[in-house]
Amino acid sequence: MTTTRWRWSRRQTLGAAAGFAAANAVPWYLSGRAVHAQSPTEIVHWSWLAASDGEVWARMIDAFNAAHQGKGLQIKMELVPEEQFMTKVQAAVVTGKAPDFGWGTAGMRAKQAKDGVIVPLDEVAVQVGLDLADFDEFALQQSRYPQYGNGLFMVPMDLMSLQPLVNTDHLQEAGLDPDAFPEDGAAVLDWAQKTTKRDGDTVTRSGILMTGSGVHPTVTWGIVAAQMGFQRASPDLKTAAVNPEAGLAAMQFVLDLFDKHKVATRDVTDRYKAFGTGQGTIFWTGPWTLNGYMQQNLPFRAYLFPKFGEKRVTYFEQGGLELYQQQDKGRYEATMQAVKWLSDNSFLWTTEGRGASPRKSILSRPDYKTAGPPWDKRGAFVDGMAFATEGEIPVQAGPDFTIYSGGNFLAKTLEGVWAGMTKPEEAMARIQEQWQKGLDAG
Amino acid sequence: MTGGRGRNDPSGYLLVAFFTVPFLLFTVAPLLFGVYIAFTEWGIIGAPRWVGLANFREALADPWVANAFRNVVRYALIIVPGVTVLAFLFALYVHQRWPLSTLARTLFFTPNVVSATVIGLVWVWILDTQFGVLNHYLGLLGIPRIPWLTSPDWSLTGVALASIWWDLGLAFVLFLAALQDVPEDLYDAAAIDGASRLRQLWHVTLPQLRPVISMVVTLQLIATMRIFSQVYVMTNGAPVGSSASPVHYIYQVSIVQYRLGYAAAISVLLFLLIVLVTILQRLLLRERVRG
Numbered sequence: 001m002t003t004t005r006w007r008w009s010r011r012q013t014l015g016a017a018a019g020f021a022a023a024n025a026v027p028w029y030l031s032g033r034a035v036h037a038q039s040p041t042e043i044v045h046w047s048w049l050a051a052s053d054g055e056v057w058a059r060m061i062d063a064f065n066a067a068h069q070g071k072g073l074q075i076k077m078e079l080v081p082e083e084q085f086m087t088k089v090q091a092a093v094v095t096g097k098a099p100d101f102g103w104g105t106a107g108m109r110a111k112q113a114k115d116g117v118i119v120p121l122d123e124v125a126v127q128v129g130l131d132l133a134d135f136d137e138f139a140l141q142q143s144r145y146p147q148y149g150n151g152l153f154m155v156p157m158d159l160m161s162l163q164p165l166v167n168t169d170h171l172q173e174a175g176l177d178p179d180a181f182p183e184d185g186a187a188v189l190d191w192a193q194k195t196t197k198r199d200g201d202t203v204t205r206s207g208i209l210m211t212g213s214g215v216h217p218t219v220t221w222g223i224v225a226a227q228m229g230f231q232r233a234s235p236d237l238k239t240a241a242v243n244p245e246a247g248l249a250a251m252q253f254v255l256d257l258f259d260k261h262k263v264a265t266r267d268v269t270d271r272y273k274a275f276g277t278g279q280g281t282i283f284w285t286g287p288w289t290l291n292g293y294m295q296q297n298l299p300f301r302a303y304l305f306p307k308f309g310e311k312r313v314t315y316f317e318q319g320g321l322e323l324y325q326q327q328d329k330g331r332y333e334a335t336m337q338a339v340k341w342l343s344d345n346s347f348l349w350t351t352e353g354r355g356a357s358p359r360k361s362i363l364s365r366p367d368y369k370t371a372g373p374p375w376d377k378r379g380a381f382v383d384g385m386a387f388a389t390e391g392e393i394p395v396q397a398g399p400d401f402t403i404y405s406g407g408n409f410l411a412k413t414l415e416g417v418w419a420g421m422t423k424p425e426e427a428m429a430r431i432q433e434q435w436q437k438g439l440d441a442g
Numbered sequence: 443m444t445g446g447r448g449r450n451d452p453s454g455y456l457l458v459a460f461f462t463v464p465f466l467l468f469t470v471a472p473l474l475f476g477v478y479i480a481f482t483e484w485g486i487i488g489a490p491r492w493v494g495l496a497n498f499r500e501a502l503a504d505p506w507v508a509n510a511f512r513n514v515v516r517y518a519l520i521i522v523p524g525v526t527v528l529a530f531l532f533a534l535y536v537h538q539r540w541p542l543s544t545l546a547r548t549l550f551f552t553p554n555v556v557s558a559t560v561i562g563l564v565w566v567w568i569l570d571t572q573f574g575v576l577n578h579y580l581g582l583l584g585i586p587r588i589p590w591l592t593s594p595d596w597s598l599t600g601v602a603l604a605s606i607w608w609d610l611g612l613a614f615v616l617f618l619a620a621l622q623d624v625p626e627d628l629y630d631a632a633a634i635d636g637a638s639r640l641r642q643l644w645h646v647t648l649p650q651l652r653p654v655i656s657m658v659v660t661l662q663l664i665a666t667m668r669i670f671s672q673v674y675v676m677t678n679g680a681p682v683g684s685s686a687s688p689v690h691y692i693y694q695v696s697i698v699q700y701r702l703g704y705a706a707a708i709s710v711l712l713f714l715l716i717v718l719v720t721i722l723q724r725l726l727l728r729e730r731v732r733g
Contacts, residue, residue: 091486
């Protein structure tokens with residue numbers, strides 16, 4: 001067999017390489033830099049909002065860009081998955097290419113405050129004239145980390161809570177009055193019994209929609225445990241798992257929903273999808289779900305979280321905008337101008353987007369209750385903020401403490417309890433030990 | 443590239459560099475860096491701090507690591523034989539040109555070109571305990587509902603089923619190509635000797651496919667050791683870590699918890715396991731060289 005050998009001279013090779021390099025380099029110099037030199041200041045914003053709330057946030061950014069057309073300031077938004085968000089931000093900070101600002105959750109960034117990844121905003125807020133007196137005091141307090149200079153590390157954008165959405169078709173089918181949804185835990189369990197459907201001993205439609213693992217049983221435990229008097233950390237952040245007996249009672253409460261009352265089933269895989277397809281009647285969730293369920297015409301209303309324990313408490317979450325460390329410190333002011341505009345104009349976000357507004361001036365607007373989703377769907381998420389106090393623990397190990405997680409230390413530990421593989425006392429001992437280490441580390 | 447006078451032509455290096463440089467930069471260098479940070483404590487911010495073997499000691503004592511490695515062995519025991527046997531049978535079906543074999547050829551390979559995320563999402567629906575198609579048909583046969591993804595006893599099997607369906611395509615193509623390469627005269631000779639179709643399969647086809655079987659098993663073992671996407675999409679390792687895999691745990695530790703040194707140590711352990719299993723498997727399935 002003969003082969004024809006293709007010969008290429010050294011001159012041809014070097015010429016081709018030079019041509020290749022030139023073809024790649026020239027457009028970069030001519031187009032990239034020249035355009036950049038003429039373009040306005042571009043503020044890079046990273047967001048992890050990917051549910052129906054993400055669409056409203058995109059409208060907020062579009063509105064900012066439209067309002068600042070020709071004024072030298074534009075926002076470029078990029079979506080980053082929530083779970084990878086802070087890892088990518090930290091990597092970007094290290095390489096000196098961090099986004100200017102992004103979404104954060106109050107109380108979860110102690111480590112980043114300590115490491116200087118997020119920057120304190122007190123001074124720059126004053127510089128751009130952000131009216132901090134117009135903000136809810138609790139929201140501002142949640143944006144600070146007392147052990148790391150007590151600076152303001154976030155501009156609060158929305159206040160969120162977990163409240164029950166209830167499928168009104170199921171209520172009517174069971175002869176229950178949607179206008180009389182109870183606030184007492186025992187009565188809610190009774191309603192759940194009446195709306196649960198079973199095939200023999202197997203729950204085929206949940207009265208209280210739960211999953212057998214992940215976020216939902218964990219957050220239910222966290223809320224009910226707090227209602228029963230359990231504290232994840234003492235107020236001075238010195239002692240972990242105060243009143244563990246209440247925590248154990250709350251574990252039993254969750255187990256009873258599955259095994260004693262039989263109003264929930266561990267068979268539900270995806271809680272959002274399950275409620276949307278009518279697999280459950282009562283489903284406690286956050287305001288970020290409202291738009292999605294409304295778009296699919298699901299018949300539902302939102303109510304205030306029931307009182308299962310001694311005091312009425314529900315999960316609290318605060319979303320806000322944080323600024324990341326920049327090599328060019330001059331960018332902070334321009335970024336804060338953008339954040340100020342977004343906060344001042346957050347009426348759309350806190351009516352159609354999600355949650356209650358942390359701005360007094362917005363809450364007091366006469367049209368606040370009539371804008372966005374109907375009040376019977378949105379109202380509980382505004383009024384319910386009064387008792388939404390079970391927020392984050394502002395220490396470096398904060399992610400281990402959060403009750404709204406499906407994969408953190410707490411959720412993994414409790415999963416064994418829900419599956420009957422770990423005794424509640426054993427789980428509580430592990431939680432106490434790990435959390436105490438977390439508090440001791442500061 | 444050697445010139446007529448036995449001298450190296452430098453332009454050859456330039457051509458090789460188009461592959462070598464990116465390979466060194468983006469594969470070898472990160473790999474070596476990964477091994478280095480396995481001996482450090484590092485959370486992206488700040489310089490890595492040397493901790494010696496501490497990460498490895500912690501990994502060997504971590505029950506979640508042990509659980510993930512146990513799971514990957516269980517995954518391998520289901521997925522590798524599942525893919526190998528089914529892919530061989532499907533290839534045989536198409537090779538024999540049995541009815542609808544042209545359509546079947548497309549159908550068997552199609553899952554392989556779909557992303558793991560799509561496969562995962564589709565199979566979450568198929569395997570839903572309450573409303574899944576699979577449980578519906580099993581119910582018609584009188585089999586009670588199986589909690590494929592929600593029970594610690596079943597979740598690994600559920601994820602493995604989806605993986606078999608997804609991975610089958612490549613092995614199917616390899617087997618089909620190998621079947622088409624088996625010389626016809628071997629079958630003719632066997633037939634003249636009176637061998638039945640089954641004996642021909644056993645004594646002619648399978649020995650001829652031995653190198654391909656070895657390759658399919660090796661590739662599938664390595665793919666299974668690295669299983670991640672299906673786990674992440676279908677169960678996120680739940681319940682109680684019953685479906686978690688080492689790569690899923692590495693992802694959790696590194697990307698979610700920022701413990702890159704510890705994650706790198708687990709990665710090194712996984713790498714060593716893959717090397718060990720590959721060597722063992724090659725020894726077991728290698729062709730005997732006759733003198």
